[in-house]
Amino acid sequence: MAGWTRRGVLKAGTAGLTAALAPLPLAAQPRRGGTVTVAINQAPPSIDAQLTSASAARDITLHLYETLYARDENGAPVPDLAQGVTISADGLGYVFALRPGVRFHNGGTMGSADVVASIERYRKLGASANLLNAVDSVQATGPLEVTVKLSRVQSTFIDNLSSPRAPIAIYPAEEASKPAAEFKFIGTGPFKFVEYAPDSHVTLARFDDYTANPNYRKRDGFAGRKEVFIDTAVFRFMPEAGSRLAALQTGQVQIVETVDGPTAKQLQGQAAFAVHKVLPFYLQVAKFNHAQAPCDDVNFRRAVAAALDMDEIMSIAFPDIHELNGGWVFGNSPYYSKAGLDLYNIADPAKAKELLGKSSYKGETLTFMTDNTREDMDTATDIKEQLGRVGVKVELKVADWPTVSKIGFTPTGWHFWAHGFGIEPYEGPATVMSVWANGVSQQKDDPTIDQLFAGYTGEMDQGKRKDIFARFQTHMYENAVAMQLGNYGLFQVAGAKLQNFVPYRIPRLWGVWLEG
Amino acid sequence: MRRFILRRLLSAVPVLALVSLIAFGVIWLVPGDPAAVFLDASATPEQLARIRHQLGLDQPFYLQMLAWYGRILHGDLGQSILLNRGVGPAILERLPVTLSLTGLALVFAVLLGVLAGLLAAMRHRSWADQSLMVLALLGLSVPDFWLGLVLIFVFAVGLGWFPASGYVPLSESLSGWWHSIALPAFTLAAVQVGFIARMTRSAMLEVLHQDFIRTADAKGLPWSVVVTRHGLPNALVPILTVIGIIAGGLLGGAVVVEQVFSLPGVGRLVIGAILSRDFPVIQGGLLFLALIYLLVNLAVDILYAVVDPRVRLE
Known part of the structure; x- marks a missing residue:
């Protein structure tokens, strides 16, 4: 995307407005009232949006809090609490104009002091505080104006501000200055906090003083117009899939965040339910530990990549909902590229054996680490089988997520590790590249990636950034830095009484209503 | 009867001490990182280190254990890492x-x-x-x-x-x-x-x-x-x-x-x-x-x- 200018923002806003003016069909008249209960798989570690990047938290926090910029339906950043931004010619100064009259759940009105306090809090406590590591200073330069000075050019700064990962939520200044444990869950979102029953549920209520963004006319990703028709939203934590299904069937819940393929098939065609396919939602990746021989050898990595039949892996691990697409961002991203994809899914055992012969692999048994979810274990098992066919011996090491995620960021104890990336390809190239920059995921610095990443974040021209990302993707394939196995998705199910529900990264409860 | 009950209650103390020691030791021997629960798969080591510091997990094992025993002797089971509240409550x-x-x-x-x-x-x-x-x-x-x-x-x-x-x-x-x-x-x-x-x-x-x-x-x-x-x-x-x-x-x-x-x-x-x-x-x-x-x-x-x-x- 070209540099962020006021003109650019206004242009984008006008285009969005025009597209959004289509009226609702007459039959779909919103009806106010009622409670919608969403069954989610896990309890969030926190509902203080800034403190966690856990996906279970996002389901709730993105109803409670808002950010200066937010992602639209295609994952592009658009203004939310900000009216727009003016960027200085040197790319170091960002002046944000704030939307006037935005109310907090505690009755206060959002001003520049709240934004400054929230950003400063995030820099200290935020779960992804590195999103703001280029910030030099944040100042209130007017009642509704905030100026951010960067210490270096960071083309992804607006992307970062709009990240839903661990949102840079705007809190009232008096809340932002409290210790984290005393924070009262007050934001500007269309729902306000009512109750948190530990291990049971979170209840939110419609915020009647919510100031819907006048610059939009329709729902659009995490931004857009957020109109709430229901009275109450309940997020119930239900770890057992059978219980979630039973609760849906008895009408105890109206939305199930995700069901497995067989359940989706069972519910499809039943008038009482609407099954929504959300694809792509994740990208399945198999990592190499470059700090361990023979994974430090490019010929070995390329041999492994050449051996694998991605269709087989994805069909086994995600039989009902996957697509074979080797792009390191999703297909709807403006940065999507086919660069390097001639090396995706080549499934050529002869080529693999040839490369293996040139490599330092000497027949030793290698460790494939995986967490204990069925999909990741199936991925690891099938890769083990396929590698066995070309003569690579692999043993599986299965543990729970906290264990593998601890080992996986150390240089020993593993050679391969497979898991899903969800938010990274959705957020775009910078997030995807950051995973491999400084050798974070492969445990060994890759100067080419570091250079490309630095070039990307320092480049304000979108066209040039696209080229850089294409080069990154080519490098990932040519050097088999890691393997993109394919994309997969999930099935969200809603009761038929729930109207106007459109699936997205979270089950959004604005814009929906219950049939009488 | 009263003496019997008192004696049984007193005999429970070493059992509880043993349970607590085993629980503390075994859990620390199991690999795994509470900070990882706050973050997702692409978390950087710096992010993990920051969360660990915030949670006090960067303290040495013995210091954490001493602090815990000190608290339980005062009837305080400590503060949950993830729940943002005391373990007792x-x-x-x-x-x-x-x-x-x-x-x-x-x-x-x-x-x-x-x-x-x-x-x-x-x-x-x-x-x-x-x-x-x-x-x-x-x-x-x-x-x-x-x-x-x-x-x-x-x-x-x-x-x-x-x-x-x-x-x-x-x-x-x-x-x-x-x-x-x-x-x-x-x-x-x-x-x-x-x-x-x-x-x-x-x-x-x-x-x-x-x-x-x-x-x-x-x-x-x-x-x-x-x-x-x-x-x-x-x-x-x-x-x-x-x-x-x-x-x-x-x-x-x-x-x-x-x-x-x-x-x-x-x-x-x-x-x-x-x-x-x-x-x-x-x-x-x-x-x-x-x-x-x-x-x-x-x-x-x-x-x-x-x-x-x-x-x-x-």
Whole structure:
């Protein structure tokens, strides 16, 4: 995307407005009232949006809090609490104009002091505080104006501000200055906090003083117009899939965040339910530990990549909902590229054996680490089988997520590790590249990636950034830095009484209503 | 009796100390990072380090252990890493759910188990005896998570008599509480019914062959009176032993049943803490469950003396 200018923002806003003016069909008249209960798989570690990047938290926090910029339906950043931004010619100064009259759940009105306090809090406590590591200073330069000075050019700064990962939520200044444990869950979102029953549920209520963004006319990703028709939203934590299904069937819940393929098939065609396919939602990746021989050898990595039949892996691990697409961002991203994809899914055992012969692999048994979810274990098992066919011996090491995620960021104890990336390809190239920059995921610095990443974040021209990302993707394939196995998705199910529900990264409860 | 209780309580202290030591040590030997729960797969080491520092996990093992023991001596189980609250309050706010579940399950198990065992003993070698013992064996063999799901689909989805999941506090609504807890309690009780029924049957059969029973029968007492007034009280000691054991089993089973029925109890708290390496909650939860187990066993010991005067406590 070209540099962020006021003109650019206004242009984008006008285009969005025009597209959004289509009226609702007459039959779909919103009806106010009622409670919608969403069954989610896990309890969030926190509902203080800034403190966690856990996906279970996002389901709730993105109803409670808002950010200066937010992602639209295609994952592009658009203004939310900000009216727009003016960027200085040197790319170091960002002046944000704030939307006037935005109310907090505690009755206060959002001003520049709240934004400054929230950003400063995030820099200290935020779960992804590195999103703001280029910030030099944040100042209130007017009642509704905030100026951010960067210490270096960071083309992804607006992307970062709009990240839903661990949102840079705007809190009232008096809340932002409290210790984290005393924070009262007050934001500007269309729902306000009512109750948190530990291990049971979170209840939110419609915020009647919510100031819907006048610059939009329709729902659009995490931004857009957020109109709430229901009275109450309940997020119930239900770890057992059978219980979630039973609760849906008895009408105890109206939305199930995700069901497995067989359940989706069972519910499809039943008038009482609407099954929504959300694809792509994740990208399945198999990592190499470059700090361990023979994974430090490019010929070995390329041999492994050449051996694998991605269709087989994805069909086994995600039989009902996957697509074979080797792009390191999703297909709807403006940065999507086919660069390097001639090396995706080549499934050529002869080529693999040839490369293996040139490599330092000497027949030793290698460790494939995986967490204990069925999909990741199936991925690891099938890769083990396929590698066995070309003569690579692999043993599986299965543990729970906290264990593998601890080992996986150390240089020993593993050679391969497979898991899903969800938010990274959705957020775009910078997030995807950051995973491999400084050798974070492969445990060994890759100067080419570091250079490309630095070039990307320092480049304000979108066209040039696209080229850089294409080069990154080519490098990932040519050097088999890691393997993109394919994309997969999930099935969200809603009761038929729930109207106007459109699936997205979270089950959004604005814009929906219950049939009488 | 008072001295007996005091002595038993004092003897619980080293047991609890041992449990706490094992819990602290074992958990630290298991790899895993609570900071990872706050972040996702692409978290950088810097982000993880920052969260670890915020959570105090960068302190040496011995310092964390000393701090924890210092706190529990003041009755403070510490601060949960993930819940943003104290471990003690976190356990206490979930305790009513677990007590409701295990308490009602115990009532179901004892009533149904003793009744089935009595009937089987009184109709020894009849079709009723055989049928009841087959049912008891079935109850023992069926996994509780499977039985729970079957009951949900029959009684919640099929018949609509009970909600599929969730918990309504007793203070909010008696009827709501009963509806939310009956199915989980029955699921939890099913395995234990089999235990108690089989133990009651064998204890009763042994007693019913004693001379004093023959005498009571010969005196012309109705058989039901012979069984309930003379037989059952004499068979109670082994039955009580089993009840003491199953009370512990119920606490263990509650973990699974709370998960299946989405009940926010102590078991689910501990499981969640284990999966996310929330060390203070794991340690506090284990300590607390060990304490409950010890108290239940103490209660059983006292009941021995109540039902059988031959048992000397001193």
